Amino acid sequence: MHQSDHRTAPAGHAPVNPAPADPAAAVPVAPGGAGATPTDDAPHQRPDARHVLLLGAMCALPAISTDIYLPSLPDVARDLGTSAAAAQLTMTGMLIGGAVGQLVIGPLSDRLGRRTPVLVGVALHVVVSLLCAVAPAIVPLIALRVAQGFFNASATVVAMALIRDRFVGSDASRLMSRLMLVIGVAPLFAPSLGGVIAGQWGWRAVFVVLAVLGVGLWLVVARRMPETLPVERRRPSGVRAALSGYAHLLRDRHFVALAVLPGLTMAVLMTYVVASPFVLRVGYGLTEHQFALLFAVNGVGLVLGAQVNAALVRRVAPIRILRVAVVLTVLLTAALLAVALTGFGGLWSLVVVLWLVLALVNFAPPNATAIALGRHGTMAGTAAAFIGALQAGTGGVVANLSGVLGGGPVAMAVVMLASATVALAVLALATPAFRRGGAWQQLT
Structure with a gap:
């Protein structure tokens, strides 16, 4: 089903195109393309290095949590006396948790603002990471990784919401491209770091490092990330509306x-x-x-x-x-x-x-x-x-x-x-x- 009017989209959202009679014929406005203009109440800003680093760090948290742990998978299977398939569930469980987390936290960030969900989510990421470090068996570790993915989703969802709140058109498109460079650092260096940590102190130490990284991100967000969704623009949506x-x-x-x-x-x-x-x-x-x-x-x-x-x-x-x-x-x-x-x-x-x-x-x-x-x-x-x-x-x-x-x-x-x-x-x-x-x- 399509929007059929020509009104400007609410702040923080993409402009709405006039919808043709055939819903399948709708032409989306590509980021940065013609017709991508700021809404009346969305500030039009130029992204700088601070935005790239902050948003990149937020988006990279789930990737780092995945990649830094990769070299440890065979060790986890051996140490906890389980199969390779069961050890892999600690990876896929985090993705499933992240999927559910996005569905829940996305609407919450529209209702509560941007800062509260990410600060709570990253704080709980720290707690869950420490619990992973002392997990006694594979089943508790899988469950904790699901929870870790759920709370990690707060950082990614809010980062995307911040881009919609602050940037439009070609500026938003360029920012997304630059973010890929920052996010791409995770698969380049995280496995090497995880391999060194696991080799020196064992796979459990990897989760301690993830907790420390979470603390650092929480402090940066608390000090540097502004609230970009004013109260008057928040949607009073509950579970039924979502x-x-x-x-x-x-x-x-x-x-x-x-x-x-x-x-x-x-x-x-x-x-x-x-x-x-x-x-x-x-x-x-x-x-x-x-x-x-x-x-x-x-x-x-x-x-x-x-x-x-x-x-x-x-x-x-x-x-x-x-x-x-x-x-x-x-x-x-x-x-x-x-x-x-x-x-x-x-x-x-x-x-x-x-x-x-x-x-x-x-x-x-x-x-x-x-x-x-x-x-x-x-x-x-x-x-x-x-x-x-x-x-x-x-x-x-x-x-x-x-x-x-x-x-x-x-x-x-x-x-x-x-x-x-x-x-x-x-x-x-x-x-x-x-x-x-x-x-x-x-x-x-």
């Missing part, structure tokens, strides 16, 4: 299809993240430091892909980029499966194809999200939380399948290929993206 908003989104089948795509792409990424310690360390015998170095190299691919996409989207319609990226991801994951099955080229072939797959991962989510949010400009906060929850939840559920299938390179490649194939099927069958003269022809 559920009504989500029900409204579910009735728009094209929005739902687009919202699923980032989650399926996240499943490709998280399958690699969750399976790689066992594939590379156990299967190929890499040391902790070798694994961390290889993980960092693949992290460079993620960052470069995001920056290439940010440059392309200024000249190429998002739907065009989305179509090409999804098709290429299917082809490359199929090549990855062929390498895993045949062993052709050994470790180096596997690593090269993996790098190419990961370089494509950051193409689909921002473009699918931009198109989806353009369909619901007056409720962009709820729509963003819906997309984020699907992204984290889908990635969390699917990624653990590689462990269920055996945890080797073939299992990893099968799950990655299946996720990419489903993404292509959704794009082709549930949206008009590939239809000649279809509803989005004007975007192509």
